[in-house]
Amino acid sequence: MDELSFILNEMGEHRDEYFRAVAPPIVQTSNFAFSNVADLRKSFEDEYSTWLYSRGLNPTVEILRKKLAALDGAEDCLVFNSGAAAIFAAVLANVKSGDHIVSVKNPYTWAMKMFEVILPRFQVSVTYVDGTDTDHFARALQPNTTLIYLESPNSWFYDLQDLRAVAALAKKHGIVTIIDNSYCTPLYQKPITMGIDLALQSATKYISGHSDTVAGVLSGSRAMIERIFNSEYMNIGSGIQPFNAWLLIRGLRTLPARLERITRTTAEVIRFLQNHPRVDQVIFPLDPSFPQYELAQSQMTGACGLVTFYLKAENCATIETFCNSLKHILMAVSWGGYESLILPKCAGMPPESFDPANPAHRSLRLYVGLEDPDYLLTDLSRGFEAINDLS
Helix, strand or coil: CHHHHHHHCCCCCHHHHCCCCCCCCCCCCCCCCCCCCHHHHHHHHCCHHCEEECCCCHHHHHHHHHCCCHCCCCCEEEEEHHHHHHHHHHHCCCCCCCCEEEEEEECHHHHHHHHHHHHHCCCCCEECCCCCHHHHHHHHHCCCEEEEEEEECCCCCCCCHHHHHHHHHHCCCEEEEEEEEECCCCHCCHHHHHCCCCCECCCCCCCCCCCCCCCEEEEECCCCCCHHHHHHHHHHCCEHHHHHHHHHHHHCCHHHHHHHHHHHHHHHHHHHCCCCCCCEECCCCCCHHHHHHHHHHHHCCCCCCCCEEEEECCCHHCCCHHHHHHHEEEECCCCCCCEEEEEEEEHHHHHCCCCCCCHHHEEEEEEEECCCCCHHHHHHHHHHHHHHHCC
């Protein structure tokens, strides 16, 4: 905990350089001046090691990079203006025409869009596998496989991959591994320390913590991060802006306290849902009922506030009534802020396609925020009462 406090409150912050200010400044500049040609020439030769132009490096962003890399247990990191941008750069940096990728099935939407729409234009193919069994990755490998893409846990049903086993398999074949670690944050899971090459996350969520910033993080070895910086990062121009970097530094200050509070409240919400007669099943990686519970315990030290449950419902209208009756839990995508959120799976399909025999169609993803537990349980009860009135 002492190390964590140092990372969040002191690492990268040289207060004597900016008027002894407790909070770091926002260096809101597009470029930087040089006193002589020799120094300017050096920065042209190696922009990764100096300030030249804020599309690349910036002092405020640098403070954030140091903190986030340390949290991941990585040598270095880059911060993007969205999680999707971090995915794009990480994947693009590790494939060429004719290569093959093995990915977990049903990855994040914009990862799948890249795999299915963009990469095929350059003759890069993808095989999706059930990642709950490492043998599925092994059987899917081809002579031209260069990348394995992971998402553990995923953000709906929380399937896990055995990160140590997949990393060992990939290293044996000289394959790069990338994981989306948005669900856990580096506080509750550190894939780099388990052998994964690149760990990314949506900093929009828990790192920000205020639902007011969109950002993505990519961590790994200094050599790999520098290579991505000098190519994909700079060419795409998707680096985070200084003000948003400053907001993320602010969010980091309270990250442990927020996650602890969310974790406690989530436990109460799970108990409530598990005991409610209108709920078929509750899915949460660190609940003993979860099929991969032992693996979750071995890889994760926490699971934050994202929970999925199956509502007993014969039609889409019942689920809509439940969601529409909530007064305090907001209906929205994403997660990680103060506000508790709910997202019905059926919102992504035409009502006539709803199949009550398919549990996924009856699933609702609940993000437990920082509100008082009774406040949330009362609101959930309101939703359940509304659908009971339909019976």
